[in-house]
Amino acid sequence: MDSFARRRWPPAEGGGEEGKETDLATLGNLCVDVVLSVPQLPPAPREEREAYMERLAASPPDQKFWEAGGNCNLAFAAARLGLRCSTLGHVGEEIYGKFLLDVLEEEGISVVGMLDNSDSSACQNAYETLLCWVLVDPFQRHGFCSRADFSDEPAFSWIRKLPAETKTAIHHSKILFCNGYAFDELFPDVISSAIDCAIDAGTAVFFDPGPRGKSLLHGTLDEQRALEHSLRLSDVLLLTSDEAESLTNIRNPIQAGQELLKRGIRTKWVVIKMGSKGSIMVTKSAVSSAPSFKIDVVDTVGCGDSFTAAIAFGFLHNLPAVSTLTLANAVGAATATGCGAGRNVAHLDKVLQLLRESNINEDDTPWSELIEASSFCSEVSVLSKTAVNSFSDRLVHVPTCNVVSNLLSMLEAVSERSTVQA
Numbered sequence: 001m002d003s004f005a006r007r008r009w010p011p012a013e014g015g016g017e018e019g020k021e022t023d024l025a026t027l028g029n030l031c032v033d034v035v036l037s038v039p040q041l042p043p044a045p046r047e048e049r050e051a052y053m054e055r056l057a058a059s060p061p062d063q064k065f066w067e068a069g070g071n072c073n074l075a076f077a078a079a080r081l082g083l084r085c086s087t088l089g090h091v092g093e094e095i096y097g098k099f100l101l102d103v104l105e106e107e108g109i110s111v112v113g114m115l116d117n118s119d120s121s122a123c124q125n126a127y128e129t130l131l132c133w134v135l136v137d138p139f140q141r142h143g144f145c146s147r148a149d150f151s152d153e154p155a156f157s158w159i160r161k162l163p164a165e166t167k168t169a170i171h172h173s174k175i176l177f178c179n180g181y182a183f184d185e186l187f188p189d190v191i192s193s194a195i196d197c198a199i200d201a202g203t204a205v206f207f208d209p210g211p212r213g214k215s216l217l218h219g220t221l222d223e224q225r226a227l228e229h230s231l232r233l234s235d236v237l238l239l240t241s242d243e244a245e246s247l248t249n250i251r252n253p254i255q256a257g258q259e260l261l262k263r264g265i266r267t268k269w270v271v272i273k274m275g276s277k278g279s280i281m282v283t284k285s286a287v288s289s290a291p292s293f294k295i296d297v298v299d300t301v302g303c304g305d306s307f308t309a310a311i312a313f314g315f316l317h318n319l320p321a322v323s324t325l326t327l328a329n330a331v332g333a334a335t336a337t338g339c340g341a342g343r344n345v346a347h348l349d350k351v352l353q354l355l356r357e358s359n360i361n362e363d364d365t366p367w368s369e370l371i372e373a374s375s376f377c378s379e380v381s382v383l384s385k386t387a388v389n390s391f392s393d394r395l396v397h398v399p400t401c402n403v404v405s406n407l408l409s410m411l412e413a414v415s416e417r418s419t420v421q422a
Helices: 046-058 072-080 095-106 117-123 164-171 180-184 188-201 212-217 221-233 241-248 253-263 303-316 321-336 348-357 365-372 400-421
Strands: 022-027 030-037 066-070 085-088 110-112 130-136 142-145 173-179 204-208 236-240 269-273 278-282 287-291 380-384 395-399
Touching (some): 046 130, 066 130, 180 212, 188 221, 241 269, 253 269, 303 321
Parallel strands (some): 022 173
Antiparallel strands (some): 030 066, 130 142, 278 287
8 A cells, every 4th residue: 555655756956945845745634525416415413424425435436526635625726836745644545545646646746645554454455545425415505424524533543653754754845734624534643743743844834723623622632732732833824714713712813813823832924714805914023914806706615725825835935925815815716716626726827817817806994994903903914906095094005016916927937837847
């Protein structure tokens, strides 16, 4: 299994930091999404849902219904921005695992398996690639289920410590990304060990608690400790405004971001996703914001992952906060114009189109309301097409044309390199 799951690709020329040939590594959350239309969503009772899932798994559906899911979304979006990516997680030897490895390889993303060699013989047959059944009823309502939903232990409970090869991969990466879904697969101690390994290696840590953040906050003692460990020691935190509120009990996202920053030991950026309003970044010295792009939304699945890929791009390229948020909003919006995630996440040409059009939602009202409700905030820089005085004297406008011009020059160079390599 190990030789099968670990595919490597050579580091790009001019690898940057010494010994760090990978820009972004993701921890866990490798799965295959099987998207099926069903007459009705699965029943609510746990035992009935589990039996329903087992019936689905008994005969694999046609491969046209399969898609790479979980952290693959982030890796795909990041790779399309020109970042060199690897995924760290478990992939089985069965048909779903082969599919996942083939898809990742096509996108130029390496995979490092997390089997401990001493246990590999016992695990090969017992643990297969994680499947997530994405069920859609006639009313377009979604239901999700996987075997991780029906166990009190993590899906890969046989991973008791961080494998040596995983540590090596983290050492060779500039960023390690982890989210709350990793807790469904790995023991809390393994996740904390990965973060500690990254810190020891000088690798930046990105953490997105996601919807699991609230349950982890009230979970087992180990889960609570690992969540706190992740929140305090990450360089970059990414949350929705609701998630930020659930972790701080503070409704105002700027204040919530400042509270998370205050609690953190290493935290440099707290990025708050505001949905259709845009996004905010809180640092120790400033607050920055960017409104969303006006688009016809087709599907929001994978938008958060795509958004994070652009935040990583901005972090690695030392972009100004407003520029980073603008790019992240554009990449997230590009994904929302398509259907589904996986290989359907944002392509660079669509991101470039949105930036060139610069059709952003210009409404100072939400930003002004946030500022007025936040007594600790001196001013907020916000992306704006029209650099006019706002009715809030603490709102500073950053010209869209300047931000977009700089982003286009960088991304067009990425596009040219991709064309030459192809």
